[in-house]
Amino acid sequence: MSEKKCDCGRQHVFDRRDALSLFSGAGLAFGAGPALAMATKSLQRPEDERYMRLAIAEAAKGDFPFGAVIVRDGKVVSTGRNMGVTNNDPTAHGEMVAIRRFVADNPAKQLKGATLYTSGEPCPMCMGAIVWCGIGRVVFAASIEQLSKRLGQIMITSRAVAEATPFADIEITGGLLALEALALFDKK
Amino acid sequence: MSEKKCDCGRQHVFDRRDALSLFSGAGLAFGAGPALAMATKSLQRPEDERYMRLAIAEAAKGDFPFGAVIVRDGKVVSTGRNMGVTNNDPTAHGEMVAIRRFVADNPAKQLKGATLYTSGEPCPMCMGAIVWCGIGRVVFAASIEQLSKRLGQIMITSRAVAEATPFADIEITGGLLALEALALFDKK
Numbered sequence: 001m002s003e004k005k006c007d008c009g010r011q012h013v014f015d016r017r018d019a020l021s022l023f024s025g026a027g028l029a030f031g032a033g034p035a036l037a038m039a040t041k042s043l044q045r046p047e048d049e050r051y052m053r054l055a056i057a058e059a060a061k062g063d064f065p066f067g068a069v070i071v072r073d074g075k076v077v078s079t080g081r082n083m084g085v086t087n088n089d090p091t092a093h094g095e096m097v098a099i100r101r102f103v104a105d106n107p108a109k110q111l112k113g114a115t116l117y118t119s120g121e122p123c124p125m126c127m128g129a130i131v132w133c134g135i136g137r138v139v140f141a142a143s144i145e146q147l148s149k150r151l152g153q154i155m156i157t158s159r160a161v162a163e164a165t166p167f168a169d170i171e172i173t174g175g176l177l178a179l180e181a182l183a184l185f186d187k188k
Numbered sequence: 189m190s191e192k193k194c195d196c197g198r199q200h201v202f203d204r205r206d207a208l209s210l211f212s213g214a215g216l217a218f219g220a221g222p223a224l225a226m227a228t229k230s231l232q233r234p235e236d237e238r239y240m241r242l243a244i245a246e247a248a249k250g251d252f253p254f255g256a257v258i259v260r261d262g263k264v265v266s267t268g269r270n271m272g273v274t275n276n277d278p279t280a281h282g283e284m285v286a287i288r289r290f291v292a293d294n295p296a297k298q299l300k301g302a303t304l305y306t307s308g309e310p311c312p313m314c315m316g317a318i319v320w321c322g323i324g325r326v327v328f329a330a331s332i333e334q335l336s337k338r339l340g341q342i343m344i345t346s347r348a349v350a351e352a353t354p355f356a357d358i359e360i361t362g363g364l365l366a367l368e369a370l371a372l373f374d375k376k
Binding site: 084087088089090091093096099100103107108111123124125126127128129131132133134152154155156160161164165166167 | 272275276277278279281284287288291295296299311312313314315316317319320321322340342343344348349352353354355
């Protein structure tokens with residue numbers, strides 16, 4: 001495991017196991033300030049960029065530019081993009097759509113240990129869904145802090161949700177291709 | 189507005205407007221200790237108990253004992269109970285089911301300002317959904333803290349989610365008929 005800056009120029013790619021002790025008790029969104037950067041380490045894997053590009057491609061088609069893909073055993077098993085307007089459903093975030101599509105056709109237990117790639121850090125709704133489904137790893141591009149400059153956000157990080165969940169151990173990798181994900185907001 | 193103990197014997201019925209300054213920054217679940225009790229005030233309304241009993245009746249039929257009803261302009265416009273097993277969907281919490289049922293048949297914007305009654309305090313997933321739907325008031329029975337003694341919970345209160353949302357102002361009333369809601373766990 002090596003330290004690495006992400007493409008947005010900040011060191012905000014995290015390893016839950018290393019950072020846990022630093023953030024326990026923190027319930028609100030945090031920026032990538034100096035104190036935080038000290039604890040960040042990359043968990044990026046060789047395949048991550050390829051899957052994140054698929055998530056960003058989904059986002060490009062969304063009602064709002066958010067997209068997600070779920071990967072299991074090296075295969076994309078579900079995709080989703082924001083369909084809040086299309087579906088008349090404010091809960092139809094990319095991650096939720098991908099999860100719902102998966103469980104509509106497959107045993108939900110197959111989500112355990114899967115990886116979810118998303119163009120935007122999961123909000124508490126989506127992160128809660130990820131927890132309840134037993135998804136083992138989340139890779140996100142733009143952070144909630146970054147997204148909050150474009151759209152109103154619930155300022156609780158995916159990490160805070162994971163750390164508040166005693167029965168789950170979710171690995172989180174953030175910041176991958178963040179600039180590409182954020183650029184979609186300029187095209188809308 | 190008057191102070192009032194709820195039926196579980198603790199003063200944990202909150203008024204967001206009064207309590208806001210005390211809890212800002214708190215992201216994890218809190219108990220109803222002395223410091224908290226000092227700030228609690230009842231927002232319970234005459235009709236609340238009737239609707240909460242409907243939510244508890246829904247819970248009694250759920251895969252897990254959680255149920256919810258959505259009320260708008262004095263009418264129940266949707267109901268939901270936990271259908272995680274039945275629907276092969278770990279996200280099918282009572283609140284989510286009630287919301288999805290509503291938006292399947294009605295314009296989502298009609299949820300703005302509605303009240304959601306739930307037998308268990310909304311988890312971050314459900315509270316996030318409540319935020320995104322613009323639901324204006326949440327009334328819950330058993331708290332996340334109480335529920336965590338029965339089932340694993342994400343230890344972030346509904347209040348913490350509401351307070352982390354700068355674009356929404358959600359009124360929360362907690363603890364109503366909590367013992368009745370918790371008793372359902374003993375029947376399972």
